[in-house]
Amino acid sequence: MDYHKERFQDYSLMVFKKNKLVSILPANIVANKLYSHQGLSYGGLIFLNKSSFQVCLGSFYAILEFLFKQKIITLFLKQLPKIYCIRPSDELDYLFYNLKAESYRKDVSMAIQLNNDFEFSTLRKRQLKKALQNDLKVKLDTDLTSFWNDILTPNLNAKHHTDPTHSISEISVLRDKFPNNIKQYNVYLENELYAGCTVFETKKVAHLQYISTKKDRNIGALDFLVNHLITSIYKEKEYFDFGISNENEGRSINEGLLNWKQSFGASAVVHDFYKIETKNYSLLKNIMI
Known part of the structure; x- marks a missing residue:
């Protein structure tokens, strides 16, 4: 802390x-x-x-x-x-x-119990099919700067008029202290960064702390990334936690955000x-x- x-x-x-x-x-x-x-x-x-x-x-x-x-x-x-x-x-x-x-x-968080049956929605399957038509690559990156400065922060500024809870210097310090627990996965198309997520890992859970994508071109990069994390990188974990969808100190739920998480097969954890x-x-x- x-x-x-x-x-x-x-x-x-x-x-x-x-x-x-x-x-x-x-x-x-x-x-x-x-x-x-x-x-x-x-x-x-x-x-x-x-x-x-x-x-x-x-x-x-x-x-x-x-x-x-x-x-x-x-x-x-x-x-x-x-x-x-x-x-x-x-x-x-x-x-x-x-x-x-x-x-x-x-607060209501959404999580997938990975050792139980879960299913993507029809929309998610369609988006994933679109993503697979592109030559997308997921990489584990040690440098968080490009994702933070080029995608995450601009998106939060534009949509919510706010910055990430962690500055790039703060998250970098945390990642350096806990390199086995904080991972940055990015999606590239022809060496161009299109999406990324910052994952906090515990013994049982992979927690999606930050996730964001470029808004100017819908190539299914986020669907490709989440699918890869769930079915490959973290398939041996017990839970994949998307985090909360609350606003107004827990009294309201962002329905669009909630639906996006549910579309991967996630259910509520209070x-x-x-x-x-x-x-x-x-x-x-x-x-x-």
């Missing part, structure tokens, strides 16, 4: 049991409110693999008690989407119920946000009987 540390007042927490680190909470503070780190796409309370229910309970109790004593009134917690968990891990969902937590936001009053930490005290 260091690349944008000046934008946030970090207040990340670590929980120890007998000097062993058992959980972490990436977070930032605003006045007397603590947030799952607002500079991260995903967050939440992260546990060691194979942590017991009791460790999860004890960690959350310790965090809320600590925050209450520090006069931090409210914790805004964004759950890690379930497709990213190494194994089922719904302990916090149960604890939210006991804490009388408020579900204040839900990202949950909870508001927790730290004074309620004592409600976790007598769960075990």
